[in-house]
Amino acid sequence: MSVTYLEAIREAQARALAEDSRVFIYGQDVGAFGGAFKATKNLAREFPGRVMDAPISEDAIVGLGVGAALEGLRPILEMQFADFSTVGFNQIVNQAATLFWRTGVPCPITIRLPCGGTSGSGPFHSQNLETIYSHYPGLVVMAPATVEDAYSMLLAAIAIDDPVIFCEHKLLYYHLKAESLPAEALPVGKARLAREGRDLTIVAYSAMVHEALAVAAQLATEDVEVEVVDLRTVKPLDTDTVIASVARTGRLLAVGESWPWGGVTAEVVSRVAAEGFNLLDAPPVRLNSRDTPVPFHPSLWKAHRPTAESIANAARKLLRQ
Amino acid sequence: MVPSEIDREGDLESPVSRDLCLRAFRWMILARVLDDKLASLYRGGKIHGGVFLGRGQEALSAAAGVSLRRSDVFAPLIRDLAGRLGFGETVLDVVRTYLGSALGPMRGRDGNVHRGRPRQGLLPMISHLGAMISVANGILLARRLKGVTDSVGIASIGDGATSTGSFHEALNQAAVERLPLVLVVANNQYAYSTGNERQFACRALIDRAPGYGVEGCTVDGTSLVECLSAIGQAVARAREGRGPQMIEARLLRLCGHGEHDDAGYVNAELKAGAIGRDCLKLAEEFLRGRNLASPQQIGQWRREAQATVEQAVAQVQREPGPDPYAEEWCALSGRKLADPAQV
Numbered sequence: 001m002s003v004t005y006l007e008a009i010r011e012a013q014a015r016a017l018a019e020d021s022r023v024f025i026y027g028q029d030v031g032a033f034g035g036a037f038k039a040t041k042n043l044a045r046e047f048p049g050r051v052m053d054a055p056i057s058e059d060a061i062v063g064l065g066v067g068a069a070l071e072g073l074r075p076i077l078e079m080q081f082a083d084f085s086t087v088g089f090n091q092i093v094n095q096a097a098t099l100f101w102r103t104g105v106p107c108p109i110t111i112r113l114p115c116g117g118t119s120g121s122g123p124f125h126s127q128n129l130e131t132i133y134s135h136y137p138g139l140v141v142m143a144p145a146t147v148e149d150a151y152s153m154l155l156a157a158i159a160i161d162d163p164v165i166f167c168e169h170k171l172l173y174y175h176l177k178a179e180s181l182p183a184e185a186l187p188v189g190k191a192r193l194a195r196e197g198r199d200l201t202i203v204a205y206s207a208m209v210h211e212a213l214a215v216a217a218q219l220a221t222e223d224v225e226v227e228v229v230d231l232r233t234v235k236p237l238d239t240d241t242v243i244a245s246v247a248r249t250g251r252l253l254a255v256g257e258s259w260p261w262g263g264v265t266a267e268v269v270s271r272v273a274a275e276g277f278n279l280l281d282a283p284p285v286r287l288n289s290r291d292t293p294v295p296f297h298p299s300l301w302k303a304h305r306p307t308a309e310s311i312a313n314a315a316r317k318l319l320r321q
Numbered sequence: 322m323v324p325s326e327i328d329r330e331g332d333l334e335s336p337v338s339r340d341l342c343l344r345a346f347r348w349m350i351l352a353r354v355l356d357d358k359l360a361s362l363y364r365g366g367k368i369h370g371g372v373f374l375g376r377g378q379e380a381l382s383a384a385a386g387v388s389l390r391r392s393d394v395f396a397p398l399i400r401d402l403a404g405r406l407g408f409g410e411t412v413l414d415v416v417r418t419y420l421g422s423a424l425g426p427m428r429g430r431d432g433n434v435h436r437g438r439p440r441q442g443l444l445p446m447i448s449h450l451g452a453m454i455s456v457a458n459g460i461l462l463a464r465r466l467k468g469v470t471d472s473v474g475i476a477s478i479g480d481g482a483t484s485t486g487s488f489h490e491a492l493n494q495a496a497v498e499r500l501p502l503v504l505v506v507a508n509n510q511y512a513y514s515t516g517n518e519r520q521f522a523c524r525a526l527i528d529r530a531p532g533y534g535v536e537g538c539t540v541d542g543t544s545l546v547e548c549l550s551a552i553g554q555a556v557a558r559a560r561e562g563r564g565p566q567m568i569e570a571r572l573l574r575l576c577g578h579g580e581h582d583d584a585g586y587v588n589a590e591l592k593a594g595a596i597g598r599d600c601l602k603l604a605e606e607f608l609r610g611r612n613l614a615s616p617q618q619i620g621q622w623r624r625e626a627q628a629t630v631e632q633a634v635a636q637v638q639r640e641p642g643p644d645p646y647a648e649e650w651c652a653l654s655g656r657k658l659a660d661p662a663q664v
Binding site for chain 1: 426427428430431435437438439440444445447448449452453454455456457458459460461462463464466467486487490491493494497651652653654655657658659660661662
């Protein structure tokens with residue numbers, strides 16, 4: 001038996017619904033239909049009245065979630081696509097994210113954002129928005145790369161008393177498989193060493209971890225040992241694990257799928273430069289998507305985001321420095 | 322003999338109890354006295370940030386506050402001091418938030434009208450208009466999921482907020498879920514300086530109610546008994562399970578948007594007309610005319626309000642402000658999840 005990344009997300013929600021009567025799911029088409037990606041398949045039937053279709057109103061979806069959280073419930077809010085969360089942006093960053101700090105009353109909501117491009121999805125069904133949510137105080141931002149993390153981190157997100165932006169990558173939904181669901185997990189906020197190496201550190205998260213691992217495998221044939229750090233949560237960012245890795249390798253390549261201006265990779269490079277400058281044997285490098293909307297056509301889409309090929313090129317260049 | 326129910330000219334849809342009317346009137350007095358004091362402190366440079374008054378809207382607001390039970394939900398807006406007090410907010414909470422006392426509910430982290438006690442059903446508004454309606458929806462939906470069925474929520478907004486996407490999304494959502502929400506729209510003719518003719522093009526805001534599938538009515542916002550009657554009836558309908566209710570109250574803001582604003586843009590004809598009458602004066606005339614309260618009694622209430630306000634201000638002015646060195650500077654309740662860059 002194997003379980004996909006998407007099934008892990010479905011199973012985490014099923015378990016949360018079964019174990020905690022405070023949990024409910026609210027979002028577009030999540031009810032009888034089971035969600036646009038089937039992340040809530042059969043949950044409405046298994047948990048009657050607790051998996052509710054919402055009107056196409058992201059602002060009101062998040063606002064309702066905040067109110068329900070105030071009343072002691074644990075809403076899971078599905079944005080059909082991460083891109084549409086911008087319609088609910090105000091409620092996320094100004095209502096949910098400020099509530100605890102302003103009033104001392106926690107706001108335990110989990111907002112699921114199906115992120116990332118798949119070929120043919122175009123500018124409005126492909127975005128990676130972890131950067132903008134990380135910029136705001138009061139939010140925890142997760143970007144799991146593995147089936148195990150998709151499951152355990154979603155359960156953790158629901159249990160956390162603060163608003164969590166859960167960035168799940170659509171490209172991983174179907175093809176990423178694990179043998180079984182995990183029984184234990186790293187703590188939230190702790191990065192994972194996805195592969196050990198001594199020549200170069202690639203810091204990545206979400207789908208980019210798999211591109212980085214492919215690069216590591218490829219460069220191993222060229223006698224280069226690449227270490228891959230999977231951030232898991234981008235906020236909080238596990239600076240210690242990143243710097244410890246750079247201390248071993250002396251070289252840093254930070255890879256992210258969101259846009260290049262600012263963002264997670266800039267934050268990683270900035271922290272290493274500020275706190276571990278003397279550990280670096282070469283200037284740190286960032287690789288992101290291109291600074292345009294996400295293109296529709298497969299040939300453009302593949303060239304828009306970092307891939308194993310472009311990461312490997314950047315890594316080789318960095319190793320020559 | 323003093324009647325126990327007021328049915329002015331027999332034209333109220335639902336009669337209003339004398340007791341409720343007098344309670345609301347006393348909150349109106351207290352709100353006016355406190356607002357005047359806050360305006361005076363502002364002019365004296367004693368308040369950081371803005372001051373936003375409810376002058377001219379006390380009847381509507383007080384009617385909302387007293388129509389709710391303490392276990393209900395109230396999402397007030399910036400001109401709802403009377404309603405907040407009627408719902409249970411203390412004068413100390415108000416003064417502490419305006420003066421930035423560390424002992425207030427917002428502890429200097431937020432100020433003026435941005436205050437509340439969410440655990441007591443009093444929502445702390447954010448500045449983005451219309452955004453509190455769906456939060457009230459969420460509380461009401463959560464209560465339904467928990468099996469609590471007799472709760473009602475009032476969300477208060479102005480004419481300007483009806484132009485927002487949040488208003489549309491939330492009212493539609495409340496209607497779809499058939500939530501016990503009462504949306505009270507204070508149509509005070511201006512959103513800051515923008516008049517209704519630049520705000521909406523429908524004949525009347527209340528015409529929107531049937532478009533959402535909710536019951537609606539209009540009310541003269543200058544008349545306390547009419548506001549009490551209309552809101553009381555809407556609350557009762559919502560509590561019965563008839564779904565969301567919308568009320569459009571027509572009135573005029575008798576002050577600037579904030580105390581920084583001289584409101585020179587307000588049309589003189591509106592000010593001179595029926596809509597420009599002061600609801601507090603009208604209520605006093607009504608109560609005296611009906612022998613529901615004597616001038617002596619009203620004078621006594623006003624003096625009590627003044628004493629309460631003066632005492633609260635004197636007390637809060639001696640209280641400490643927030644200490645930036647003792648501040649945690651952490652926006653998460655789970656402090657171990659704080660990002661290392663910030664601590």
